Amino acid sequence: KSGFISIVGRPNVGKSTLLNSILGEKIAITTSKPQTTRNTIRGIYTRSGQEKQDDLQMIFIDTPGIHKPKNKLGDFMTESAIGTFKEVDAVILIVDDKLSAGPGDKYILDLLRQITTPKILVINKIDQLDPDDFLQIYKEYEETGVFSKIIGTSATEGKNVGDVIEAAAEFM
Ligand code: GDP
Ligand code: MG
Numbered sequence: 239k240s241g242f243i244s245i246v247g248r249p250n251v252g253k254s255t256l257l258n259s260i261l262g263e264k265i266a267i268t269t270s271k272p273q274t275t276r277n278t279i280r281g282i283y284t285r286s287g288q289e290k291q292d293d294l295q296m297i298f299i300d301t302p303g304i305h306k307p308k309n310k311l312g313d314f315m316t317e318s319a320i321g322t323f324k325e326v327d328a329v330i331l332i333v334d335d336k337l338s339a340g341p342g343d344k345y346i347l348d349l350l351r352q353i354t355t356p357k358i359l360v361i362n363k364i365d366q367l368d369p370d371d372f373l374q375i376y377k378e379y380e381e382t383g384v385f386s387k388i389i390g391t392s393a394t395e396g397k398n399v400g401d402v403i404e405a406a407a408e409f410m
Contacts, residue, residue, distance in 0.1 A: 239291075239293065239294050239295070239407055239410040240294070240295035240296070240297070240410060241295075241296060241297070241326075241327035241328070241406075241409065241410035242296075242297045242299055242325065242326040242327055243296055243297065243298050243299065243326055243327060243328050243329070243330060243406050244298075244299045244300075244322055244323060244326045244328075244329045244330070245257060245280070245298055245299070245300065245330045245332065246319075246329060246330070246331050246332070246346060247331055247332035247333060247346070248333075248334075248340070248342045248343060248346075250334070251332045251333055251334040251362055251363075252332060252334060252362040252363060252393045252394075253332055255362075255393040255394060256332060256360065256362060256391065256393040256399065256402070257280055257281055257298055258393075259393045259394075259396050259399045260281070260283055260296075260298070260399055260402065260403060261281045261282075261283055262396075280298045280299065280300045281297075281298045282295065282296070282297050282298070283295070283296040283298070283403065284296075294403075294407055294410075296403070296406060296407070296410075299322065299326060316349070319349060320349060320352065320353065323349070323350070323353045323355050324353055324355060326355060327355070327356070327406075327409050327410050328355065328356045328357070328358060328406045328409040328410075329350065329353075329355050329356070329357045329358070330357075330358045330359075330360055330402065330406065331346060331347075331350065331357060331358070331359050331360070331385075332359075332360045332362050333359065333360070333361055333362070333375065333379070334361070334362050334363045335361075335362075335363040335364075335366055335367045335371065335375075337371055337374060337375060338374075338375075338378060339378060339379075347382060347384060350384050351382075351384055356386045356409040357384055357385050357386060358385060358386060358387045358388075358389065358402070358405050358406060359379050359384075359385040359387070359388045359389070360389050360390075360391050360402055361375050361376065361379075361388065361389070361390045361391070362390075362391050362392070362393050363392065363393075363394075364390040364391060364392050364397065364398075365392040365394065365395050365397065367390075372390055376388055376390070386405075386409075387405045389401050389402055389405060
């Protein structure tokens with residue numbers, strides 16, 4: 239199995255930390271060389287299975303600049319982001335322990351509604367999240383109907399990071 243995955247989310251939610259945790263020691267290639275004008279490969283995860291069909295290769299792509307467009311350049315960036323979402327096998331939206339989606343999260347949600355690519359929500363920083371608050375965040379995103387799967391993680395502790403890999407692998 240192999241495929242492309244786009245990781246998106248507001249600054250500081252833990253995108254880089256989660257990606258590092260996914261790549262872990264199994265890191266094959268990390269590069270920030272631009273692949274196209276709109277995509278940057280951030281890392282490649284590979285795993286060899288017992289059987290050939292269990293082999294897994296995931297290529298993580300950074301989606302630059304998703305925020306509400308203020309000008310023509312912003313519009314272009316948004317168009318690029320949508321283009322990227324359409325080309326990948328799955329999109330992972332990462333949010334953190336902040337209760338209720340802010341304007342930035344809502345803007346990304348609206349973009350994600352416009353594409354049919356499978357979407358996974360990662361609620362990160364569960365190590366500092368009260369279970370009731372986790373449930374509140376979970377429900378808010380579940381109600382949007384946008385996500386195929388919702389996973390709580392702690393990227394810093396490596397908690398449930400394997401679940402994210404497995405969830406994404408299902409869409410390849
Ligand atoms: P990015 O801007 O989305 O790439 O976020 P970073 O990966 O740079 O993380 C932003 C901050 O959040 C850093 O200080 C991380 O150490 C912290 N962070 C990331 N993941 C977690 C987590 O699972 N738990 C906690 N407590 N902090 C985290
Ligand atoms: Mg980062």
